[in-house]
Amino acid sequence: MDVIEVLRVSRDSIMSNRIRAFLTTLGVIIGVTAVILLVSIGEGARRYIQTEFSGLGSNILIVVPGKTSKEGGTHMGTSAVRKLVYDDALLIKKRSRHIQHSVPVVAGTSLIKHGSKSRSTYIIGVTEDYFEARSLTIDSGRFINTSDVDSGRNVAVIGRTVKKEILGEANPLGALITIGSTKYRVIGLMAPKGVTLGFDIDDIIFIPTTSAQVLFDTDSLFNITVKVRSEEEITAAKNEIKETLIKKHAGEEDFTVFSQDEMLATMEKILKIMTAVLAGIAAISLIVGGIGIMNIMLVSVKERTREIGLRKAVGAKNRDILFQFITEAVALSLVGGLIGILCGMAFTWVIPLFIPSLPTSLSAWAIFLAFFFSMSIGVFFGVYPAKKAAGMDPITALRYE
Amino acid sequence: MLIHLSDIRKTYVLGTVALEVLKGIDLDIEKGDFIAIMGASGSGKSTLLNIIGCLDRHTSGMYHFEDIDIAKRSDDELAEIRNKRVGFVFQTFNLLPRFPALKNVELPMIYSSIPSNERRDKALEMLKKVGMSHRIEHKPSELSGGEQQRVAIARALVMQPQIILADEPTGNLDSSSGKEIMNIFKELNSEGVTIILVTHEAAIAKDAKRIITIKDGVCDSGCN
Ligand SMILES: Nc1ncnc2c1ncn2[C@@H]1O[C@H](COP(=O)(O)OP(=O)(O)O)[C@@H](O)[C@H]1O
């Protein structure tokens, strides 16, 4: 058995029916393209979140109300959650020498107005330390300072989108905007951060926590954002926060402390699962493509019945015929797979040019996976037609019209 | 003794009906013989030829090909025998339409692990022998019937088999092409190749050294 000859025959038989071969491989092409593209988008999102999180400032701990499951994530099924209050944040800082900043954060959405324009925007109440803790930068004006917080001043630091939508081209500093029913003076403009994964990070307003508590008429916090002095102190800081708050909350651990790494890990896990699910769905179209290949191979076996009979008459063994037809099926699916890989790579490269908010990242494992998957599909769906060919009785095959 | 058949029977089963096509054939063929098998259509000539060529299996009886008991051999071993020791020539030529003459002649060698340059040389030699060296790149559809049959004979000869089996090789040819084909067979036979051909034309059969007639699955004349 001559492998080169088998490959040559496969090439000739595929090339003698180019359009048919192309249509047959289309299913595999689409499947492989989809797998590579979806995995690239998933990977891109994962990488984006990774860099974005590290940009949020390192050594951050977040204290949220309610006890969550060990896995982390959102608050689930907690009964009678005790609120986190402003004093909790101050106490944490006072009791731990590992903590650099402890910021009580209040958050909500509110309607904002300026002149005839209005908009519903995300409002975050923070203290003066927040900007340093989160490594935020400002374009013009200044951040919220200690006296703003202490006297509950109605001042606001606004994001780019808010400025554009509400104030237009005018100089924002000193402008008065209405948040809820109270007038706030704009004291600073944030540096732009951009739109990613559908979230407009610039569509945001920072005000002092004290003012936010009045605005939302609440004394409970959204979270306490804690900046630890160094990475080595994170565990110690976490323990001290727990100790302090449990004591204050009458011996009950009714809050959760996340580290940035834990949150990142959770997000990554969710994204990984999502990517796998999407790739799995795309893989179904690969299977459909495989069925297409099986179908065309059955047609080909039938068309070449006399050829099979003749080959057997001059000495081809069953395994020679089997190998020939499996090779052809694999050749078809591999050609489809390779075209699909090229298409997937092209899309992965082109999409961020047109949709900047959709980061993509081509991963080698997706390419290998697609390659091996399309090859196995050729083998799997090629076996049945090839067995049919190999099992033909030579005389019956030679007489076939 | 090249071929020894004794009480060969062949039964085809079609659904529930069993059709006995060969009803006990006894036949010995020596090396270098030239045999014509004659008989009415449907008498079982092709069936007998296919059994001799190991393309089909007999239902009962004894068949020895060069002292090999064919009944005891596996399908792969029969394929090996067809490849190395038997050359088939068919009424309808059975060339592969997608391939040029040269590739068609190379075909049996592909299943015998002969390297490609050697394949080419041998195929060219055989095409020359049958007077077709000027048409090696022609596809079957670009050749006349007589030319196609000559390519098919080159293919049958290329493995240097002991025996050529031809099933009505002139059946689809005009009489002058048929004569040329018969001349090739006669020449081959003079070189020592054993030839068995099926025909129902007496003019063709007279070229053979021995004529066998089959009637209703039994040997009417010429057998042992
Ligand atoms: N594969 C088969 N299945 C069933 N019947 C067959 C088969 N091959 C041949 N026959 C039958 O066997 C008989 C002899 O066929 P064959 O040997 O081809 O005759 P001949 O070559 O003498 O014309 C015919 O009646 C034919 O219909």
Ligand SMILES: [Mg+2]
């Ligand atoms: Mg016949």
